[in-house]
Structures are given as structure tokens and as C-alpha cells.
Amino acid sequence: MRGWLAPHGRGHLWALIVGAWVLSVGVFFLLQVMPPRWRRPMIMLFTFLGGCFYSVEFFLPPNNFLTSYKEGFGNAWVVMGSFAMPLGVLNLSLVHVKKIATRSGSWGGSIVYFTAMAAMVTFCFWQQYWPKSKAGGQGFELLFQYAYMPLGATMFSILAFYIVSAAYRAFRISTAEAGLMAAAAFVVMLGQVPLGMWLTHGIPVESRWAGLRVEQIAHWILAGINMAAVRGVLFGAAVGSLAMALRIWLSLERGAYFDQKV
Amino acid sequence: MFERLQRIDRRAVYIVLFLLMVALLKWPLRLPMVVSSDARGFYEAVERTDPSKLVLVAADWDAGTMAENGTQTEAVLRHLMRLHRRFAIMGFAWPAGPELTDGIARRLAPEYDYEYGRDWVNFGFKPVLSISLMTLVKDIPGFYKKDAKNTPVAELPALEGVRDIHDVSLIAQFTSAATLGSYIAFVWGPFKTPIVHGCTAVIGPQQYPYLDARQIEGLLMGVRGSAEYEALIGRPGGGTEMMPAQSFAHLLIIVLIIVGNIGYLGARGWRQRKAGGAEGA
Numbered sequence: 001m002r003g004w005l006a007p008h009g010r011g012h013l014w015a016l017i018v019g020a021w022v023l024s025v026g027v028f029f030l031l032q033v034m035p036p037r038w039r040r041p042m043i044m045l046f047t048f049l050g051g052c053f054y055s056v057e058f059f060l061p062p063n064n065f066l067t068s069y070k071e072g073f074g075n076a077w078v079v080m081g082s083f084a085m086p087l088g089v090l091n092l093s094l095v096h097v098k099k100i101a102t103r104s105g106s107w108g109g110s111i112v113y114f115t116a117m118a119a120m121v122t123f124c125f126w127q128q129y130w131p132k133s134k135a136g137g138q139g140f141e142l143l144f145q146y147a148y149m150p151l152g153a154t155m156f157s158i159l160a161f162y163i164v165s166a167a168y169r170a171f172r173i174s175t176a177e178a179g180l181m182a183a184a185a186f187v188v189m190l191g192q193v194p195l196g197m198w199l200t201h202g203i204p205v206e207s208r209w210a211g212l213r214v215e216q217i218a219h220w221i222l223a224g225i226n227m228a229a230v231r232g233v234l235f236g237a238a239v240g241s242l243a244m245a246l247r248i249w250l251s252l253e254r255g256a257y258f259d260q261k262v
Numbered sequence: 263m264f265e266r267l268q269r270i271d272r273r274a275v276y277i278v279l280f281l282l283m284v285a286l287l288k289w290p291l292r293l294p295m296v297v298s299s300d301a302r303g304f305y306e307a308v309e310r311t312d313p314s315k316l317v318l319v320a321a322d323w324d325a326g327t328m329a330e331n332g333t334q335t336e337a338v339l340r341h342l343m344r345l346h347r348r349f350a351i352m353g354f355a356w357p358a359g360p361e362l363t364d365g366i367a368r369r370l371a372p373e374y375d376y377e378y379g380r381d382w383v384n385f386g387f388k389p390v391l392s393i394s395l396m397t398l399v400k401d402i403p404g405f406y407k408k409d410a411k412n413t414p415v416a417e418l419p420a421l422e423g424v425r426d427i428h429d430v431s432l433i434a435q436f437t438s439a440a441t442l443g444s445y446i447a448f449v450w451g452p453f454k455t456p457i458v459h460g461c462t463a464v465i466g467p468q469q470y471p472y473l474d475a476r477q478i479e480g481l482l483m484g485v486r487g488s489a490e491y492e493a494l495i496g497r498p499g500g501g502t503e504m505m506p507a508q509s510f511a512h513l514l515i516i517v518l519i520i521v522g523n524i525g526y527l528g529a530r531g532w533r534q535r536k537a538g539g540a541e542g543a
Binding site for chain 2: 070071073074075077078080081082084085131144145148149150151152153155156157160161163164165167168169171172173174182186189190192193194195196197198201205213215219222223226227230231234
């Protein structure tokens, strides 16, 4: 079975792709038209079996009878993850189509969205499938190197301005706890930068007072107090994730059957 | 007056910050830089790598965090090239990460006589981190089959003798997202492959439990991490250049918080005195 699924030649590969696509659409269609009393146990069964695979494989001794199927399961997961991408594009496009059709809000931005997407997709495929074409490579370079990257960096760097403004307007030391938090924040902020290090650079690194250097106090706050708090949060989140995973695995989560509204 | 201290126009704050940044990036000051034990651990882990094995560089970042992750990656790639280590670039969190890292490698390559395919490869981006890692550790060439430019793995000399995670001496992960947990769970846990981590400053404090438990050998946090690594390899770069600007931005935040709170506490005291005076009358 696994040998047959490995593609032998271009024709076989295309047959497998089309076959998998038809099967997926068929299963999805079947689930849509199926009455809820059938749909529910079907989804429960597949969810449970899917969850069983990884847990049984993990808890059994290494290289057990399930291990050889891990790669196939992993690939299936990657394929399913990739489905999220066109789904996201589709959702976003629908929102923008609606905006343009009704001329609502900033519909000019929606036109920019479609133009940018079309340009990026075109040049991306162009340089990927016709690598010898200079125009494709240059177009992609222009969009990626000189538009996408600076835009991404700009978006993130704007945060610096908001953070400074928000810290000034919102950080009010109204209680002793807030005062403690402010003191810790000042020390950590100064300890992260050379200016803060310069403030206590007179204390030799090797001396018994080295622990009083700003960067040392900042490190102690991060690696001691902060670490203990983060570890506590992580433990709590892990227990919560386990409970959530169990609920999903056993199909106890609301809206897991396509027939309940979340 | 106290009310006014609390209501400085935000546009004035933006302009002061902008001018401060531009001036200090243009005319950087020389300030002392103390290297932390976290960065030193990272450096020593890279130094300890086995020359016969591969180093995996996980580029789980995007253009938005290039100032932090980009400079960290550049400093570490420079170190790897100086040590003549083979490395492979991969990414699971952001599609652009491996491309950006490959761009850095290509820029540094002539300086160290590095050649794509012979000394390093770019596997590109794959979605679904945890499942990808579970498959990758068992069979690296089987998982990737081809590099980002569709060259079969068998035709890439850099991957000669590389079968699974046992042929990897170090994973250097750079990220702007909380993705380290998956590497710990699926790589460090079962195989004890050494991991070093470079992250943005905002998620840095979350990584200390892993560092404390020795699940990661070293940590580079934000631009400071880049500057520390550049100091360790003796080659100042983007991180070192940005540190004075960041220093004064931090100072500006502290000054503004103090000013705002002088206004707040002063106004509160004044109101209390006024209320006390009214009651007394």
C-alpha cells in the first residue's frame, strides 16, 4: 500500500494528486449532506483514532509497529496545515470583495490588497518556474526586498512609538505593587543597554560588589524572579492545554460536529 | 502644572523619540558592553560543534523583526563560517524566514569562501512546526527531499553523510514567536541535541525556564543579544550600531514615566490637600 502511494513518474504523481483531491472533496461533501446523527459519531471516531495514533506510538517502546507510519501521518498534517493558507486568502478576499462592491469603509485599501496579491503571486511563480527570465527575478526581488521587507520592518518599528507613548500615559504608580513593578522595569530596562551598564561600570566585574552592577541585578530579576513566575505560568498553561487536548480528542468541545453553533 | 505634566502631546513624544533614534544611529556613542552568561553560553555551544556534523539554523522569523533576529542570525552565521561548519537553513513559523537568512548567508559567503550547496543549504519553509520536527528528526533527507530551489538533497555536498538528528551537532533557532517549546519537546527531549536560542526582546523573559533547566545552552535576547555576540566574535555589526539608540530610547521611556508620575502624584496630593482644607473650613 505504502509502496503504491509513493509516486512513480509524473503521470502517477498527477493521478495521486487528483485522486486525493477528489477523495477529500467527496468526504467533505458527504459530511455536509450526512444527517447529524451519522455525522457526529463519524467525526468522533476519526478524531479519536487520529489522537490515538500519536499517543499510542509515543507511549509504546521506540520503533514499534506504528513508527513507520509516522512520516505519512506527519505529511498528512503538513498538507492539512497548508490548507489553512488558501482558506485564509479566500476569507480575506471575500471581505475585500464585499468592501469594493459596496464602496464601504476604506475600499481603496481593498484594491491595493488585490493589486499587491496579484503582483506578488505573479512574480513569485514567474521566478520559480522560469528562473532564467530576468524580469521575473527582478520583479520578485523588487517586491520582496524593497517592498515587503521594509513594510514589515516599518510595521514593527511603529510599535516603538506606541510603546513609549503608552508607557508615559498609562503607567501610573498608584499602589506599592505598581511602584515595585516600576522599579523592576527600570532596572531591567537599564540592565539591557550599555547606558545602564555605564552607570555602574565603576564597580569592577571581578569584585565582591559586582552583584550590584545594574546588568547583574537585571539578570538576577530575569533569571531568578521572572523565571520562577514564568515557570509557574507555563505549568498552569500546560495543565490547561492537556485538559483542552482531552476535550478535543474525546469530542467534548462544543461545536465539534458541524451541527452546533459555537 | 501637575496636570500638564500628565498631558504632554503624544506627537511631541514621537518627534523626540524619532530625532533621538536618527541622531544616535547616525552618530553612535561608544558605551561599555558587558557580555552576559546567556550569550557566552550560546557562543561556547557554537564553538563546541563537531566539524563533521551539520548545524541546523532555524529561521522562524520575518522581516518585522529583522533588526533583532536578522542581526543575531548574521553574527552567528559569521561565527559558523569562521569555524568552517556546514549548516542548513530551515523554517517553520514564517515563510520569509529561510529566504531572509539565506540572503544573509549569501552576503557573507564571499568573505569566508563559502559556496551554496557545498557549505550550506537552504531547505526553505514548511508549515506545522511540531509535526514537521517529529518527522525531520528521523530522516532529514527523506523529510526535505529537495532544497528551496528544487535541487535534490543527494546533489548537495553539504548534506553528505547526514541521515537523521544524530548527524546534527547543534540547532540554532532564531524566532519572534513562542516556538522554542516544540524544539524542546520533539528534539531536545528524545535526542538531547544541543539547542541555542535567539529571540526578540519581548519574548526573551519567557525563555529563562529552558535556560535554567539547561534545555538550551545559550540565549540571545533582542538587539542586545546581537551586540553581545558581535563583541564575542570581535566583529561589531548591526547590533552594536543600534545599542546606543536603544539605550537612549529606554532612558526616554524611564524619564517620561517619571514625569508622568510626578504629575500624577503631585495632582493627587494637591487634590487631597484641597479636600482636607475644605473639610477643615
